[in-house]
Amino acid sequence: NLQRLSLSNNKLHGFIINELCQLKGLSELYLAKNMFSGAIPGCLRNTSLRKLNFSSNKLISHIPSSFWDLKDILLLDISSNALSGMILPEVSNLRAIILLNLSRNQISGSIPATMGSLQTLQTLSLAHNKLQGPIPETFSGMISMESMDLSHNYLSGVIPKSLESLLYLNYINLSYNLLHGEIPDGGPFWNFTAQSFMMNKDLCGKSQLQVQPCRRGNKHISNKVMLLIKCLLPIMFVILVVSSIIFLKHKRDDDNYSTKKDLTDLDTPTRISYYELLQGTNGFDESNLLGSGSFGSVYKVILPNENIVAVKVFNNLDTEEALRSFDIECAAVRNLRHRNLIKTISSCSNNHFRSLIMEFMANGSLNKWLYSHNYYLNVLQRLNIMIDVATALEYLHHGSPILVVHCDVKPSNILLDADMVAHLSDFGIAKLFGEKQSKIYTKSLATIGYMAPEYGSKGVVSTKGDVYSYGILLMEMFTRKKPTDEIFVQGLNLKDWVSKSTPHSIINIIDANLLHRKNQNTDNILSHISSVFDLALKCCNDLPEVRLTMIDVVVSLKNIKALLMENAQDIVS
Template sequence: MLSLEFLDLSKNNLSGVIPKSLETLLQLKYLNLSINILQGEIPTGGPFKNFSAQSFASNAALCGAPRLHVQPCTNSTEKPNSKKARKYVLKYIVPGILSAMLLGTFITLLIVRMKRNEEVATNAILLPDQHWRKVSYQELLRVTSGFNESNLIGTGGFGSVYKGTLSNGMEVAVKVLNLQLEEAFKAFDSECEMLSNIRHRNLIKIINSCNEVDCKALVLNYMPNGSLERWLYSEKFCSLSIIERLNIMIDVASALEYLHHGYPIPIVHCDLKPGNILLDENMVAHVADFGIAKLLGGGDSMTQTLTLATIGYMAPEYGREGIVSTRGDVYSFGIVLMEIFTKRKPTDEMFDEEMSMKQWIANLLIQDAIVDIVMPIYSRKRQIKILCGRGIFYRPLWD
């Protein structure tokens, strides 16, 4: 380590002699060997000629020049036994130096990583102003043909979503909030905050926003294949294959992993369900609707809220006590996972206090009868055709 500039080995209970080899550290500007049990002569060459008595204080057996406030060296101490000196160096000094170097490297890497996290958070906050702008109510009227019913994509608890086309030909989804609902204002602020700061391939992206007195709206990426709920239950759409269902849930899991662990502050979606999972032209899933999402700041692993999510998908502790945590999203993910492979909603009439969806699936697994529920969703011949068409060697699906 010829470029070493700073070395502090004080208060380490080090014994033995100070290695003469340290004289070769010509870049060494600071050395602290105080409060140890070192012995022998203090080297005089290289950087040692610049060190003061403070560098060697509280080492009673050291000797050297008077300016270092140690005893003068005698013949007996000037030439210690070479084997003993080598033993002390190998046993104490070298491990001490290596430990100090490793500790310094670790601290440096930790500081660098903390700075990177701060930069990521800062960039995330600055990013929205650079990539999306506010639009007027008149512009929204133009791109949606006056919010024509023919462009209505769907409605939700806080407003409606319309399909629109920008001047550059880009198709978008315009989410207009119902201003008669007080909760809609909170949902608008929450969704703006969340979507403007996060970036992931499996999350819906915000393009523009409208924040006027008589209009609160978000302009989002248009998802041509609609929601997962429509694919599961609408007769107008063909059934999804087993592979497509699995890929969709992998996309959703990736989005949740980013929200919970990939952003500087954990984000809880709070309302994960098929209606909030949108599919693009390539059937890639995007998690949407962050109207009631929560940030877990200050190192908290959970928080509380009075806002209720969708019945059947929210975790028990959320419904009973309003406790919000990442575990609640994982619970909702599990419900959607069971629903997508069984095509049964958690609120199906067959489920009551005695039989929940979770218990129903558990019983089927115990009876080894889960294939009887999954297989009718998609014809066996068509499933084989898709698997073979993708180059996947076919084996019985229940294996």
């Protein structure tokens, strides 16, 4: 019944044994940074693998053709080995793949065009191999692509202009190849630097890319054409002057309410003016107020096309903290994309106004569903919401392009869409980490009751602080008691209250709404919620290094849910 096996960062050697293939329920296998040699077992196709990491070993031979039969795999990393052979066209079978890393091997041949059908792929690295031939035009079909590294190969031909359609692409490295021709300049390419294209055969493009300008073929121009040009030039000059005057006047009129660069591309218009925000909120009337925080207020906006969005308006712009909060949130949403994170559409701002336009969450905040008498969440709904939040934090800590610590995980920052899917929001005090940072120090205060001890006393921010906050939230979710509830006096707090009641007295602390339902087995519910509280307490250990990671939390919660679903009739009423 083993589902996850991690033996990474040891000194294990010898062959990877075929007996691993007998673990039919195995979904995650991590053997990275050891000294394994020999070939990769071909029988792994018989497992239920979703994540596999054999990177940084001494594996040789070809990539087993059976690898391309792992249709449900999400993460496949076999980088930094000595694997040879070719990437087969059957790579298109990896229909769910999110990360594919084959870098630093001896893989040769061409990149199969079928790879372009991997629509879920977000991170691709084929760097430091012996790949030849062109970059397939079909790569434009990888619509979720965010990071692509094809450097240090022998790729030739031109860079496909079709790659301009990859809207989420924020990193590309094509350096040290044999590419030639014009570097595309549309779509995401406007933001790439010279480092992405250096040391190629004969690339040309914009001067800031440190390549030669592209030559436009010299054509013979007849005398009649020259005469026509001379006649048209004065007319064109007049038109240009008039157009410039009109443009400058229009710019001056709208300067105070300009809309900045789009952050993403949705069905709703991404250019939303201040006047549309003003009109769609009835002058930011309180009747459209969805919630307020330390640095801003969120309003419901009905646009002229009747689409509904939410706008977060930042207050107190004369303070450094408010401006920093806006900048941090912009930086975060520009780099992050995940099903369980709030999606930001665009920003509307100037020197006196700052706002972010976000997708509208039809079911409001988790805080409303927990503490309003007209709303009710059953056990399964609560568990699904907490899995969604844990998955979002797992992405921020372990799967996003940059490591992000949210710093303010609490019910009011968790929003629910029309399908009751949870989305983590409000990155106003989030911290973005550099490549080698594991913790930083801050003077920003998070919400009392949810802060980890090391955050409140020393200002230490790390992923373990989010894990602590998540543990508090998990307890709150099933007790319906805020960590600042009036019952917590004289040194008693939510964590101690739950700890003293687990596992034998949890009926005294569980939300009564979960027990006063007809046709349900109370003992069954209590046993599963006891497991939830055990998990929450492991997240809230006073020592950061002892706390779980969000990867562990997601696995544990999904296991609890699987057991719970075996008696689904007891919990969905």
